[in-house]
Amino acid sequence: MNMSEFSSLVKISSHTLRYYEKIGLLKNVQRNSSRHREYSNKDLNWISFVKRLKDTGMPLSEIKSYADLRELGPSTLQQRQELLELHQRQLEAHIKLQQLYLLQLETKINLYKQGKVS
Amino acid sequence: MNMSEFSSLVKISSHTLRYYEKIGLLKNVQRNSSRHREYSNKDLNWISFVKRLKDTGMPLSEIKSYADLRELGPSTLQQRQELLELHQRQLEAHIKLQQLYLLQLETKINLYKQGKVS
DNA sequence: AGTTGACTTAGAGTGAACTCTAAGTTGTAC
DNA sequence: GTACAACTTAGAGTTCACTCTAAGTCAACT
Numbered sequence: 622m623n624m625s626e627f628s629s630l631v632k633i634s635s636h637t638l639r640y641y642e643k644i645g646l647l648k649n650v651q652r653n654s655s656r657h658r659e660y661s662n663k664d665l666n667w668i669s670f671v672k673r674l675k676d677t678g679m680p681l682s683e684i685k686s687y688a689d690l691r692e693l694g695p696s697t698l699q700q701r702q703e704l705l706e707l708h709q710r711q712l713e714a715h716i717k718l719q720q721l722y723l724l725q726l727e728t729k730i731n732l733y734k735q736g737k738v739s
Numbered sequence: 740m741n742m743s744e745f746s747s748l749v750k751i752s753s754h755t756l757r758y759y760e761k762i763g764l765l766k767n768v769q770r771n772s773s774r775h776r777e778y779s780n781k782d783l784n785w786i787s788f789v790k791r792l793k794d795t796g797m798p799l800s801e802i803k804s805y806a807d808l809r810e811l812g813p814s815t816l817q818q819r820q821e822l823l824e825l826h827q828r829q830l831e832a833h834i835k836l837q838q839l840y841l842l843q844l845e846t847k848i849n850l851y852k853q854g855k856v857s
Numbered sequence: 858a859g860t861t862g863a864c865t866t867a868g869a870g871t872g873a874a875c876t877c878t879a880a881g882t883t884g885t886a887c
Numbered sequence: 888g889t890a891c892a893a894c895t896t897a898g899a900g901t902t903c904a905c906t907c908t909a910a911g912t913c914a915a916c917t
Binding site for chain 2: 882
Binding site: 858869872874886 | 888889890891892893894895896897898899900901902903904905906907908909910911912913914915916917
């Protein structure tokens with residue numbers, strides 16, 4: 622599929638997609654006869670995964686590390702797994718903290734509801 | 740308490756504390772005889788609250804809005820409550836989404852554990 | 858043949874939130 | 888009285904993740 626189709630499918634602007642390619646998050650995108658990008662389903666799956674990593678707070682530099690390991694092939698499987706497991710633990714911690722903050726926010730809002738704030 | 744004591748207590752650098760004051764997040768900080776800042780317990784409570792809002796993803800510009808409403812006194816109580824309730828709903832949505840992403844990450848990690856990724 | 862519109866590139870610009878620098882002041886220790 | 892550390896200011900610089908611009912290419916339509 623072409624740029625605009627892919628862009629609206631993954632909900633990432635064409636500018637950003639080119640940027641991701643430039644920094645090495647997205648590799649070996651095929652080109653058609655007029656040098657335009659031709660995205661595959663593999664690109665779709667990969668960029669969806671990248672997007673979820675990003676949306677769970679992983680910096681692009683770390684996603685890049687994962688992408689680089691992935692390109693090196695099966696010898697990096699363990700490193701990739703460890704990277705994801707570390708991220709998993711960080712995400713669990715993040716969620717727990719956010720849940721605590723939510724409770725504290727609810728407490729604060731209750732003070733407002735009881736007219737105990739000025 | 741002075742800058743360095745307050746800074747280490749709230750775990751925000753002195754640079755950032757001055758920056759927060761400059762953009763209006765922290766108002767009316769007292770000064771001692773040599774024009775140095777003298778932070779109070781009220782400042783401590785306020786900045787802790789600000790920090791939690793920030794750590795739950797509220798942009799500084801919105802925290803500033805809350806701070807401005809707060810300075811206007813009791814007439815803004817309802818607006819402040821609404822602002823916090825909106826933030827509460829956003830935080831709930833954020834947590835739910837992160838929990839979904841965590842499940843998807845766990846699924847991915849399981850593929851690694853089962854040797855189903857290359 | 859000419860216009861349109863989607864693409865291409867390199868590189869410049871943006872906004873958020875800091876983070877640091879330079880130059881100066883003040884209170885305490887030797 | 889002078890060295891020192893901790894503060895002060897205005898303003899410059901940094902990082903991250905985009906976001907946009909300018910100039911050009913290419914295929915399809917009128």
